[in-house]
Amino acid sequence: MNLAEYSIKKKTVTLVITVLLVIGGIISFTKIGMLExxxxxxxxxxxxxxxxxxxxxxxxxxxxxxLEIAIQQLGQLDEIKSISKAGLSIITVTIKDKYGAADLPQVWDELRRKVGDAQGELPPGTQPSIVNDDFGDVYGILLAVTGEGYSYKELKDAVDYLRKELLLVKDVSKVALWGAQKEAIFVEISTSRLAQLGLGLDTVYASLKEQNMVVPAGSIKVGPEYIRISPSGTYNSIESIEDLQIRDPQSDKVIYLKDIGTVTRDYVDPPSQVLHFDGIPAISMGISIAKGGNVVKLGEAVNQRLDQLKGMLPIGMKIQVINFQATDVTLSIKAFVINFLEAIGIVIVVLLIFMGVRSGLLIGSILAITVLGTIIVMEMTGISLQRISLGALIIALGMLVDNAIVVTEGMLIRISAGMDRIKAAGEVVRQTQMPLLGATIIAVLAFWGIGMSQDSTGEFCRSLFQVMLISLMMSWVIAITITPLFCKMFLKAGVEGEEPQDPYKGFIFVFYKKMLSLSIRLRWVTVLVAIGMLAVSIYGF
Structure with missing residues (x-):
């Protein structure tokens, strides 16, 4: 007894599994991660x-x-590029392709240790090296906060509040700001006035540096409690900075900072980042999604939270949309659903013409079950719906029906000839299951090079191979289990007493038989024609 006969005899079990595939596929489609x-x-x-x-x-x-000598000790290193500018060293470290996302945190830790060990060899005055490996975030939602008539400080305060609230939204990984202008305190000192007073710039610098420092001042015991001592002297305003007393240790002269210069609060000029939205100064917020998240659901949650937060912003401040990836992903998913329905429709129409109504509807339903089963496995293995995996599903749609067609046609011919349905299912599956498996594996191996490539292209396109593997193998399993049961239940048997019809007497089969006989008789001509066509295709390529 093979799988086909077992699936038919255990009809209830097979139908329950089929229903679970359909329901589970629909549920998985609502839960699976969706990205662009x-x-x-x-x-x-x-x-x-x-x-x-x-x-x-x-x-x-x-x-x-x-630093390069220290970094070159990394065994995972692929390439180093460096730029040495006045006062700044920038070294770009590239790791070998074979190290994936799971390996990189350990690699970056080792890089930091190597760079940290080299700090003692750097000259005095060198600031500690900074290792930045955080390049992987994709900000699928980009917003701009504008407020005509508001200062950058007021915009920044509003954006900081929005940022804290948006970080609480489910599946939000990071909220990055761009375009915020940095504020600074500018002290412009008159060198001529310093010269008149006999003071040096070092004295001014030292006085500024010593003030406003946060140092522990201890505590005193008052009854059963200890009261922390908080020293005064911090800068609370521009005026407090202007009133800074500067004492020259040599002449013991004491003056105020405002006597030798001016103190102003302004934005750093020129700014490092400038953003305008529709000609109005703005600050942008980039929102990245957590690993494995659903960008469509994230977009809905962010929109819902923004609607609640808009009423808390000052009048005149607006939250504008620069890019909203959830909209693009929704359109891609809708396009796939439309392509999926069109594929099923085309399959049914074509099979209606060549195999009849029952066969067309049967194979169309098998195609739908296969895709839903594939989505279940994708959701379980963490493969999200995105540009590559959707493309793989669309490519696979034309291949998923092959196994079902072979089994359905074989059973249709035998049932029409009056053979017992269970016996027909067993015979067809027994004859075709291994050839179909071989053809399925060959089709999967066509995408092996993409899926197993260790470079960045392989990582980006890996889901193409994974989805093709899952869907094609799923189609083979369903073809030798569920398909025979559906054929047994829905295919029409020949009328009792009538002579069985020859399924190969149609025009197409007759023409094909003549062409095949001719090709076999003129086998060397056929081989030479095939070689010639191969050569022409290679030349054309």
Missing amino acids: DPEFTVKDAVVITAYPGASPQEVEEEVTDK
């Missing part, structure tokens, strides 16, 4: 080291070279 593009691992890190006052040559010789 596959998650992608950036295998680069940047080591930034500031060496104020040094020339590019000094930075290269005293900082960059020493």
Whole structure:
């Protein structure tokens, strides 16, 4: 007894599994992660080291070279690129392709240890090196907060509030700001006034540096409790900075900072980031999704929270949309659903013409069950619906019906000839299951090179191979189990007493038989024609 006969005899079990595949596929479709593009691992890190006052040559010789020697000890290293500028060393570290997302955290930790060990060899005045490996976030939602007539400080306060609230939304991984202008306190000192008073700039710098420092001042015991001592002298306003007392240790002169310069509060000029939305100054918020999240549901949750937060913003401030990836993904999913329904419709129409109504509807239903079963496995294995996996499903739609057609046609011919349905199912599956499995494996192996590639292209397109593997193998399993049961239940048997019809007497079969006989008789001509066509195709390529 093979799988086909067992599936028919255990009809209830097979039908329950079929219903579970349909219901589970629909539920998985609502829960599966949805993105625009596959998650992608950036295998680069940047080591930034500031060496104020040094020339590019000094930075290269005293900082960059020493750090490169330390970094080159990494066994996972693929390539190093460095830029030495006046006062700044920038080293880009690229890791070998064979290391995936699961390996990189450990690699970056080892990189930080190597860079940390090299800090003792750097010259005095060099600031600690910064290792930045956080390049993998994709901000699928990009918003702009505008407020005509409001200052950047007021915009920044509003954006900081929105950021804290949006970080609480489910599946939000990070909210990054862009375009916020940095504020600074500018102290412009008159060198001529300093010269008149006999003070040096070092004295002014030292006085500014010593003030406003947070240091522990201890505590005193008052009864059963200890009261913390908080010293005064912090800067609370521009005026408090202007009233800073500067004492010259040599002449013992004491003056106020406002006597030798002006103190102002303004934005850093030129700004490092500038953003305008429709000609109005703005600050943007980029929202990235957590790993395995559903960007469509994230978009709905963010929209819902933004509707609640808009009423809490000052009048005149607006939240504008620069890019909303959830909309693009929704359109892609809808396009796939339409393509899926069109594919089923085309399959049914074509089979209606060549195999009859019952066969067409039967194979169309098998196609739907196969796709739903594939979505279940995708959801279980963490494969999201995105550009590549959707493309794989669309490619697979034309291949998923092949196994079902072979089994259905074989059973249709035998049942029409009066054979017992269970016997027909067993005979067809017994004859075709291994050839169908071989053909399915060959079709899967066509995508093996993409799926198993260790470079960035392989990582980006891996879901193409994974989805083709899951869907095609699912189609083979369903073809030798569920399909025979459906054929037994729905295919029409021949009329008792009538002579069985020859299924191969149609025009197409007769023409094909003549062409096949001719090709076999003129076998060498056929081989030469095939070789010639291969050569022409290679030349054309």
